[in-house]
Structures are given as C-alpha cells and as structure tokens.
Amino acid sequence: MKEFLLIFRMQVDANAVPPSPEQMQASMKQWQDWLGGLAAQNKLSAAGNRLGMEGSVVKPAGVVTNGPYVEITEVIGGYSIIKADTLEEAAGLAKGCPILAVNGNVEVRQIMTM
Amino acid sequence: MPLQHCGGILFMEENELIPHLFRTEYRKIIAVLCKLFGIEHIEIAEDITSDTFLRASELWGIKGIPENPTAWLYTVAKNKTKDYLKHHSLFSQKIAKDIQHNTITADEIEIDLSGKNINDSELAMMFAICDPCINAEAQIGLALSLLCGFGVEEIADAFLTNKEVIYKRLTRAKQKLKTQCIQIAGPGANDINNRLPLVLVTLYLLFNEGYYSASQNSALRRDFCVEAMRLTLLLAENDTTAKPEVHALLALMCFHASRFEARLNQEAEIILYEDQDETLWNRELIDRGRYYLNLASRGTDVSKYHLEAAIAWWHTNKEDTQEKWEGILQLYNKLLQTAYSPIAALNRTYALAKANGKEQAIAEAEKLQLNSNHLYHSLLGNLYTGLDNKRAVQHYQTAIGLTKSRTVKAALTQTMNRLMY
Numbered sequence: 001m002k003e004f005l006l007i008f009r010m011q012v013d014a015n016a017v018p019p020s021p022e023q024m025q026a027s028m029k030q031w032q033d034w035l036g037g038l039a040a041q042n043k044l045s046a047a048g049n050r051l052g053m054e055g056s057v058v059k060p061a062g063v064v065t066n067g068p069y070v071e072i073t074e075v076i077g078g079y080s081i082i083k084a085d086t087l088e089e090a091a092g093l094a095k096g097c098p099i100l101a102v103n104g105n106v107e108v109r110q111i112m113t114m
Numbered sequence: 115m116p117l118q119h120c121g122g123i124l125f126m127e128e129n130e131l132i133p134h135l136f137r138t139e140y141r142k143i144i145a146v147l148c149k150l151f152g153i154e155h156i157e158i159a160e161d162i163t164s165d166t167f168l169r170a171s172e173l174w175g176i177k178g179i180p181e182n183p184t185a186w187l188y189t190v191a192k193n194k195t196k197d198y199l200k201h202h203s204l205f206s207q208k209i210a211k212d213i214q215h216n217t218i219t220a221d222e223i224e225i226d227l228s229g230k231n232i233n234d235s236e237l238a239m240m241f242a243i244c245d246p247c248i249n250a251e252a253q254i255g256l257a258l259s260l261l262c263g264f265g266v267e268e269i270a271d272a273f274l275t276n277k278e279v280i281y282k283r284l285t286r287a288k289q290k291l292k293t294q295c296i297q298i299a300g301p302g303a304n305d306i307n308n309r310l311p312l313v314l315v316t317l318y319l320l321f322n323e324g325y326y327s328a329s330q331n332s333a334l335r336r337d338f339c340v341e342a343m344r345l346t347l348l349l350a351e352n353d354t355t356a357k358p359e360v361h362a363l364l365a366l367m368c369f370h371a372s373r374f375e376a377r378l379n380q381e382a383e384i385i386l387y388e389d390q391d392e393t394l395w396n397r398e399l400i401d402r403g404r405y406y407l408n409l410a411s412r413g414t415d416v417s418k419y420h421l422e423a424a425i426a427w428w429h430t431n432k433e434d435t436q437e438k439w440e441g442i443l444q445l446y447n448k449l450l451q452t453a454y455s456p457i458a459a460l461n462r463t464y465a466l467a468k469a470n471g472k473e474q475a476i477a478e479a480e481k482l483q484l485n486s487n488h489l490y491h492s493l494l495g496n497l498y499t500g501l502d503n504k505r506a507v508q509h510y511q512t513a514i515g516l517t518k519s520r521t522v523k524a525a526l527t528q529t530m531n532r533l534m535y
Binding site: 029035037 | 444481
C-alpha cells in the first residue's frame with residue numbers, strides 16, 4: 001500500500017467575517033467525522049495538522065517576505081497522510097474532504113520513499 | 115465487586131480454606147521468591163511454593179488448621195527456602211554471589227514477606243513478564259499463572275484449549291525469559307517509560323479475556339477481571355507507576371465491570387447493552403471509575419485508554435441523547451486516529467448512525483469492507499432495519515452464517531425473525 005499526502009488549499013479573503021464559535025464547532029465536527037471515516041477504513045496514516053495563517057517565504061539572496069500570499073490567492077491550510085493502492089483511490093478518498101465545501105481544493109501527491 | 119480479596123478466613127471450612135489461600139497467597143510467595151532468586155531459578159520458586167501448600171494440605175487435615183494460616187504458610191515457605199539454599203549448590207554458586215556478595219550463610223538471608231515487599235515483588239514481576247521477547251498470549255498466560263495464582267486447568271478453560279497446550283506455552287515462555295536473562299527488579303524511571311505501555315496492554319488483554327471470553331465459566335471470567343483490576347490498582351497506588359494512562363485504564367475497567375451483573379443471564383449468555391436492566395449496574399464502581407478518570411485527566415497526554423474510558427463513561431448514562439452520541443462519535447473518531455481496529459470502526463459507525471442518521475452511516479459502513487466479520491453484517495442488518503428490511507434480513511442471514519457462537523446465532527435469528535413476520 002502506498003502513502004499519499006493530501007494538501008488542503010483554500011482561498012484567502014482578508015475581508016471575510018471571521019467564523020462564529022458555532023461555525024468553528026460545526027467545521028471541526030465535519031473534519032473529525034471525515035478523518036474518523038478514513039481511519040475507520042484503515043486508510044489514514046496520519047491525521048496531520050492545520051497550518052497557521054501567518055507565514056514567511058524565504059527566497060534566494062536573503063530575501064524574506066511576510067506571508068505566503070503576496071503572489072498567490074490560495075494558501076495551504078493543512079495536510080494529512082492517507083494510505084491507498086493507487087492515485088485514483090487516493091483521489092477518491094479526498095472527495096469527502098470538508099475543504100471542498102468552502103471552495104477549497106485538495107492536492108493529492110504520492111509520497112516517494114527512498 | 116471487591117477490588118481486593120478480603121479476609122473472612124475464620125469462617126471458612128477447611129476444604130475451602132486451602133484453595134482460597136492458594137489463590138491469595140501463592141502469587142505473593144512466588145513473587146517474593148522469584149525476585150530473590152532471579153528469573154533463572156523460577157522453577158525452584160514454584161517448587162518451594164507448591165511444596166508449601168502440599169505440606170499445608172497434609173498437615174492441616176491431621177492436626178487441624180493453625181491459628182494464623184497465612185503466617186504458617188510464610189514460615190514454612192521461608193524454612194523450605196533456607197533448607198533448599200543450604201542443601202543445594204545454588205546458594206554458594208549463584209544466590210549468595212548475586213545478592214549478598216558471598217559473605218553470609220543461608221540462615222542469614224532474609225526472606226521478606228512483608229506487605230511492602232510483596233507489592234514491590236509483584237510489581238517487579240509484572241514488568242519482567244511483560245517483556246517483548248514473549249508474545250502477548252504467553253504474557254497473559256504467565257500473568258495468570260505467576261501474578262494471579264490461577265492453575266493450568268483454569269487458564270486452559272478460559273482460552274478454550276487443553277492443559278497440555280497451556281503447560282507448554284508457559285514452559286516455553288519461562289525458558290525464553292531465562293535465556294534473555296530478564297531482570298526481576300523494581301522498575302526504574304527508564305523501565306516505566308519503555309515498559310509501562312506493554313504492562314498496560316497485558317493488563318488490558320487480561321481484563322478483556324475475562325470480560326469477552328467465550329468460556330461459559332462466568333465465575334472464572336469474573337475472577338480474571340478482578341485480578342486485572344487488582345494489578346492495575348497496584349500500579350495506580352505506587353508513586354512511580356501512577357501515570358495518567360494507568361488511572362485511565364483503571365477507570366475503563368471500573369466502568370466495564372460495573373455492568374458485569376447486568377450483561378450475563380443465568381446461562382452466562384450476553385445480554386445486549388440496550389436490553390440490560392440498569393438497576394443491576396454497580397453504582398459504586400461507576401463512581402470509582404469517575405474518580406480514576408478525574409485523576410487520569412492530569413497532564414496533557416490522551417492515551418487510547420483515556421478515549422476508551424470516556425466512551426465507557428458515556429455508556430454509564432443509558433438515556434439516548436444527541437449530546438451523548440455526538441460525544442461518543444467524536445471519541446471514536448479520535449480513537450481510530452490513534453489506532454485502527456475493526457471493532458472500533460464498527461462501533462464508530464453505530465455512533466455515527468445515532469448522531470448523524472442511518473443513511474450516512476450506511477454509506478460509511480459499506481466502505482469498511484469487513485465482509486467476513488459477522489459483527490459487520492449484524493451492524494448493517496441493524497442499520498437497514500426500517501429503511502430496507504429485505505436487505506436487513508440478508509445481512510442478518512450472512513451474520514448468522516459467519517458466527518461460530520451458538521448464543522450469537524440464536525440472538526441474531528430472533529432479531530431477524532422479528533423483521534420477517
């Protein structure tokens with residue numbers, strides 16, 4: 001069985017109203033139910049983590065920019081690692097991801113071992 | 115259910131007394147002698163202890179029961195040990211060199227059967243037995259034999275096998291511990307970090323062996339649970355081993371054990387949770403479980419025992435509420451992310467049905483692909499009931515075909531028949 005990294009991307013809208021505690025609770029449940037479902041199929045290697053919104057990008061010649069979103073509108077919100085036999089299967093498992101409901105997307109990449 | 119064996123010795127008939135003392139004292143003497151001699155002389159410790167009980171059964175029948183039978187056993191065991199050490203080269207070659215730097219005689223060796231040393235020795239034995247060089251089944255066997263004083267016949271009964279199989283398994287396991295030169299010593303800080311998880315797994319399995327065993331002998335199964343709890347309590351009451359996960363495991367055991375009376379009928383058949391008479395649940399054990407779960411909440415670690423104990427806590431409230439099933443679902447989500455097991459996957463799907471509705475649960479259940487598991491088909495039978503009774507019946511039929519247990523077959527047939535007529 002192969003391992004695949006799921007990279008969750010979402011749109012950043014600096015003007016959006018921050019979610020209410022109820023919305024955050026509901027979102028947490030969706031994520032936990034989805035991850036729990038993958039784990040129940042024994043397809044989850046690591047639940048992974050969410051990423052903070054703050055960040056820096058380090059470039060050649062000692063250039064450091066604040067925030068990864070100077071040039072892009074999508075940021076990586078988090079990642080998980082799943083188990084699947086094929087890329088198709090892995091992509092199928094990613095279809096239930098709650099990020100899709102908020103207009104985000106999931107990049108599925110096989111993890112190559114040495 | 116008492117956590118520890120208590121007195122009442124005075125009121126016992128002679129024919130009950132020796133088996134009772136065997137159950138409570140054999141393991142104590144064994145542990146102290148094993149710790150004194152080291153793992154390589156484990157058979158000598160067993161022989162001396164068995165001889166002590168043999169002598170008791172011979173003498174007490176003729177001369178009557180001594181005033182303090184336990185003290186009598188300890189004295190005889192001590193004398194037999196000293197005798198053995200005097201008459202065998204073991205003393206000069208091994209014991210004296212190892213423990214007392216060769217400077218004293220057998221008579222001067224102290225065989226300490228105080229409560230404290232018994233506890234310390236049992237703790238040390240627990241850590242020695244749970245060595246990864248022997249498999250889990252053998253660890254449980256050794257724990258039952260050496261730490262709990264069960265006979266080979268009783269262990270065979272629990273594992274639904276014969277005495278010879280168990281005898282061989284125990285002998286092989288002891289041999290393995292000897293060749294690996296496993297130390298029997300009070301666990302140090304390192305051992306606690308490395309070994310405690312293995313000790314807890316063994317205690318957890320030992321408890322489950324009693325709780326879920328297919329054996330019809332319900333008294334014996336109950337004894338297994340009590341012993342697993344006693345040993346876990348030993349860890350919980352020792353400052354060096356009283357870690358949050360120990361308290362969590364003890365809480366889990368208390369919650370499960372609280373349903374012991376309610377979950378088996380007269381024929382030792384399982385009564386399902388929904389059909390249990392909750393007035394038979396042991397409130398005192400539920401309260402103890404809560405107490406240990408509170409202790410377990412110190413610190414930031416969340417072990418699988420924490421999650422399972424929290425699930426078991428929810429189940430101590432029989433009332434069906436959205437909050438309860440949502441709570442259970444989230445705990446199973448976390449538990450499965452910690453460690454996958456088919457049974458957790460099935461239980462999670464049941465909680466999903468209760469919290470999010472049957473339609474979603476059916477879709478998730480069908481992804482589990484546990485087609486050869488009778489519990490999987492029982493679950494699908496349950497989920498399809500009321501939505502598509504024909505499919506429910508098909509799943510119940512598959513489940514009946516897959517299970518080997520007659521009582522499970524009977525229960526499933528009854529449920530299925532209700533759908534058909």
